[in-house]
């Protein structure tokens with residue numbers, strides 16, 4: 001059983017806000033905050049390079065912590081500025097030629113979608129959007145039908161930016177592996193929210209961020225590059241950390257760090273490592289159980305309010321709860337919740353262009369729970385939505 005009181009005591013932000021924007025950026029726990037502050041203090045007092053030299057082992061351990069969280073090896077982890085940059089570094093570093101088919105899913109994230117449009121333009125690559133099952137996750141039979149000898153990549157998010165559906169990553173991995181097609185999993189919304197084992201999923205590549213369910217600082221993402229699949233990548237950028245450079249040649253590193261650049265915000269990187277350790281200490285299985293329970297009660301509470309529509313799909317659903325209020329635009333709803341001390345965010349066509357167009361939805365309010373949220377916070381959120389929707393407040 002997860003100790004919610006302990007989680008809340010570790011999270012100073014809960015004293016100030018009812019934070020239901022964990023899919024945007026979660027509240028950091030004290031061990032992460034203190035690690036960042038202590039590292040910055042060290043840089044301030046002894047110098048930036050000198051601080052790093054005194055913490056080389058801790059810096060190296062960050063790779064080990066992220067790897068342990070997702071069942072990888074430290075050499076298979078590369079640190080980036082964001083999940084998008086991690087994803088881009090993989091996709092742009094693969095070889096593309098006219099007629100290649102990249103298979104993706106309907107809920108692809110907007111930035112990734114932009115990359116597809118550019119690849120289609122530059123290389124004549126065909127982007128194939130595999131249809132969903134009626135329940136909302138990717139249709140595995142449709143995927144198996146679409147994978148042919150021209151397929152060069154399967155990409156999919158584990159959970160989209162604009163809904164709580166959990167896509168069946170291991171089933172997709174099995175289909176991609178059987179066809180010998182590399183599989184890139186965008187786990188931006190799931191690392192730290194639910195258990196992830198890259199071996200069991202069978203992905204060649206995985207990308208994610210620090211700031212969302214992992215509860216690390218902003219400005220960081222990471223890539224997992226399977227030791228064998230790394231050979232497929234010819235890095236689109238290079239520097240003298242990713243490769244050994246002479247006046248006549250460059251020789252790339254053999255591990256995932258061939259995708260990295262040298263300069264890093266080490267205070268934040270240290271915080272990310274501690275965030276991964278913290279998630280493992282709490283137990284990601286327990287985090288997931290609580291997230292499922294809280295998101296289910298949030299969805300069912302919203303469904304009972306007249307004038308509120310819930311938009312999530314999926315056989316398995318997690319932290320992201322999306323809804324609209326009849327007669328109110330999403331910015332208004334977000335602002336009214338904010339006035340009540342409640343943080344949520346919203347998604348537009350820019351967030352998941354194919355899916356939003358397909359479902360005929362312009363924008364959605366997104367409330368996203370984490371294990372540290374309390375039942376009282378969910379109740380306060382539902383009461384405020386009732387007021388916004390003009391519905392009577394429930395009495396206990």
Ligand SMILES: Cc1ncc(COP(=O)(O)O)c(C=O)c1O
Nearest residue numbers: 082083084109157160161188209
């Ligand atoms: C599913 C998904 N993929 C990728 C991203 C991009 O993450 P970042 O903003 O760190 O680049 C997001 C961000 O919301 C996302 O929800």
